[in-house]
Amino acid sequence: MENKEIYNFLLSIEKQYTEAAMKYGGDWGGVNFYPRVHHDVNKHFFSKGSRSYRVLRMANMGLLRRVKLSPQYTVDVKSRAYRFAELSGVRVPKAVVGVPLDELDFSRFTVTKPVYSNGGKCIYAWKMLDDGGYYDFFKGRKCGGVSELKKIMKNDFLRRGVKVDEWIQEEIIVGKDGSPKSTHDVKFYAFYGEVSAILQVDTWDKKQYAFFDLSGNQIDAGVFPYKEGLRAVFNKELIEVAAELSKKIPWPHVRLDFLVSDNDFSFGEFTSNPGSFSEFNDVWDERLGIAFQDGFGRLFEDLLNNKKFEEYEACFGPFVSS
Numbered sequence: 001m002e003n004k005e006i007y008n009f010l011l012s013i014e015k016q017y018t019e020a021a022m023k024y025g026g027d028w029g030g031v032n033f034y035p036r037v038h039h040d041v042n043k044h045f046f047s048k049g050s051r052s053y054r055v056l057r058m059a060n061m062g063l064l065r066r067v068k069l070s071p072q073y074t075v076d077v078k079s080r081a082y083r084f085a086e087l088s089g090v091r092v093p094k095a096v097v098g099v100p101l102d103e104l105d106f107s108r109f110t111v112t113k114p115v116y117s118n119g120g121k122c123i124y125a126w127k128m129l130d131d132g133g134y135y136d137f138f139k140g141r142k143c144g145g146v147s148e149l150k151k152i153m154k155n156d157f158l159r160r161g162v163k164v165d166e167w168i169q170e171e172i173i174v175g176k177d178g179s180p181k182s183t184h185d186v187k188f189y190a191f192y193g194e195v196s197a198i199l200q201v202d203t204w205d206k207k208q209y210a211f212f213d214l215s216g217n218q219i220d221a222g223v224f225p226y227k228e229g230l231r232a233v234f235n236k237e238l239i240e241v242a243a244e245l246s247k248k249i250p251w252p253h254v255r256l257d258f259l260v261s262d263n264d265f266s267f268g269e270f271t272s273n274p275g276s277f278s279e280f281n282d283v284w285d286e287r288l289g290i291a292f293q294d295g296f297g298r299l300f301e302d303l304l305n306n307k308k309f310e311e312y313e314a315c316f317g318p319f320v321s322s
Helices: 003-024 039-049 053-066 078-087 146-159 236-246 282-304 310-316
Strands: 095-099 110-114 126-128 134-136 141-143 167-171 184-190 195-202 208-212 254-260 265-271
Touching (some): 078 265, 078 310
Antiparallel strands (some): 095 167, 126 134
């Protein structure tokens, strides 16, 4: 069985258990993701699964939740992430943080998004029009004024499950032509000092997603439909910035997101639990899995050598477990 077959087999067991518990009203307490199996299966799983990004990410989820000051509770929080990036010498957009919806100012062209959310929920790029209305560049929709705009946003965050009414408004990055449509989201899969894969998102052109290697060559990672002819918008300098920044975080793997235009770049956010991790094909599942292991090894050596994570601790306090 290949890695993905094993993974899907184990998930099917959990799905059946869940459905049975719901059907018969049992006390659902979950099922062990890795069930009791014969030693021969274990041997296969050790040789294959231990190098699997999918499997390592599943284990990483539990660790993220158990460690009090893991990235999930620190750099994943956008206001803290900006502070950390600033201390590390990385440009961040000018922003106001933690403002309730009713107090937001939409007189300037900004990006507005929730403080406590991920996965692209409820992100807007409202620009005031000459007639007093507003246009959202992300959704391609218009509204008649501030009251209607805020009503739309309130309905959206209630529907999408955003629980805390605290928002960030940040300056919007534009290209040489003055339009935000000249920008891309560039997401670096970093493993404590090294970048292994890069996801580039054309936010404005039908949400076009493409993975690249470090040389700027497009790759088929199995996550999104492969489209030939796409060009990388990042350069070696930005890869080095992402790699160096990841080495200031005492964790083996984070994804670092930047907003990139044709003349500038700015820090976006950290993600300690990036989505779609189970959809990489077997080639990239293994490559990222090995990168995860190597990142853990480098981190472990630095911890043994008493490395100080000064920027991290300045924002969040000492790194301790529960």
